[in-house]
Amino acid sequence: MQDFLSFLAPVHFLDTQLPELYNPQQWGHVIYQNRRSLSGYEEADLVLLGCGEMRSADPDALYSDSPDAVRAAFYKQYCWHPDIRIYDLGNVVEGRTQDDTRAALRLVLHELYRQGKTVVVLGGTHDLMLQQYEVYKLESTTANVVVADMRIDLDEDPDVSPHTFLYELLTGQPNYVRHYSHLGFQSYATHPHTLETLDKLRFDFFRLGWLRESIEEAEPVLRQADVFGFDMTAVRFGDAPANVGGSPNGFSGEEACALARYAGMSERLESFGLYGWEPTHDRMGMTAQLVAQMLWYFIDGLSLRKTEAELSNRAQFAEFPVVMNEHHSLFLKSRRTGRWWMQLPNQKFIPCSYTDYKTALSDQLPERWLREQERLV
DSSP states (O other): OGGGGGGBOSSOGGGGSOGGGSOTTBHHHHHHHHHHSTTTTTTOSEEEEEEOOOTTTOTTOOOOOHHHHHHHHHTTSBOSOTTSOEEEEEEBOOOSSHHHHHHHHHHHHHHHHHTTOEEEEEESOGGGHHHHHHHHHHHTOOEEEEEEOSSOOOOOOSSOOTTTHHHHHHHOSSOOEEEEEEEEEOGGGSOHHHHHHHHHTTOEEEEHHHHHHOGGGHHHHHHTOSEEEEEGGGBOTTTOTTOTTOOSOSBOHHHHHHHHHHHHHOSSOOEEEEEOOOGGGOGGGHHHHHHHHHHHHHHHHHHHHTTOOOTTOGGGEEEEEEEETTEEEEEEEETTTOOEEEEOTTSOEEEEOHHHHHHHHTTOOOHHHHHHHHHHO
16 A cells, blocks of 8 residues: 555545544444554455546646545445445545646556455546556456446547547557447437447447346446446436536436446456546535445445355356257356356356346347357357
């Protein structure tokens, strides 16, 4: 931890709060005690890290206090999972330039990755998600990346911004993106050629309307994610009024919380970023409260992550052999969490949903099965 203390702001949000303001069962009290404990950081299951860099969207933008606005709401919530130990590192200090801030964030995230910590990043503009991915480039290892956003920010521009960072993420060399999935794009905000490009690359993208009809279909996608970045413009304006660039349509607050919970349940996920809103536009603090509730549900999912059995422990799974279009497969359902897996011809199991199982029962190959086979060719 000493390796990156110089990159953190000297004043922590907790330094501005009186400890007695929090009930012993609220997260504020619990995290305060964890910060006082000598072993609080070493034993942490989850690390919170703020970064309010906004200059990629507006060169004159001030360093945002959105991370502390989330803390103000989150610390008041009650802790239902005392088994999940959380340590709040505070905020990355603002650099002289935005590149300085990015470099500091990247260094801290890299060190946390090497220490095996799961991290939630409270942003800041969405392009900060690049630093979540850059960790894998530094390690020369591939990553599955998932983004939730109303737009697919693939504009080509040498300057990284909230509208261009995906171009750098997906095309920058050397590239370590094993697979990319996009959740909740809205067609009228997306160029048709963008979808053609993603499809040629065998990447997956899921339209908002389709996911809203069956939000649980996002769970297998997030179960395979190493990195997840959530832009709050993916949420409809009425549920997140700080979304200046948002839309009257989008995920509901409940659906956003469901996605955060699915992310927490993923055994693979190592960093989760919440980006793209500004407290100065937040009515009655509603967006800050929603982000804080998404964080609460991420922790709820994290508690379930600890309870899932290994696939090799077959006694903890119900087995369902299926023949679909002359292909033999085996579906597994966890007796602990109710999640599903399906077997590919190479005997590998991949996450799937109950809908995939029903499709297989009707003697059809599930779309998820077909897409995975395409990527193996």
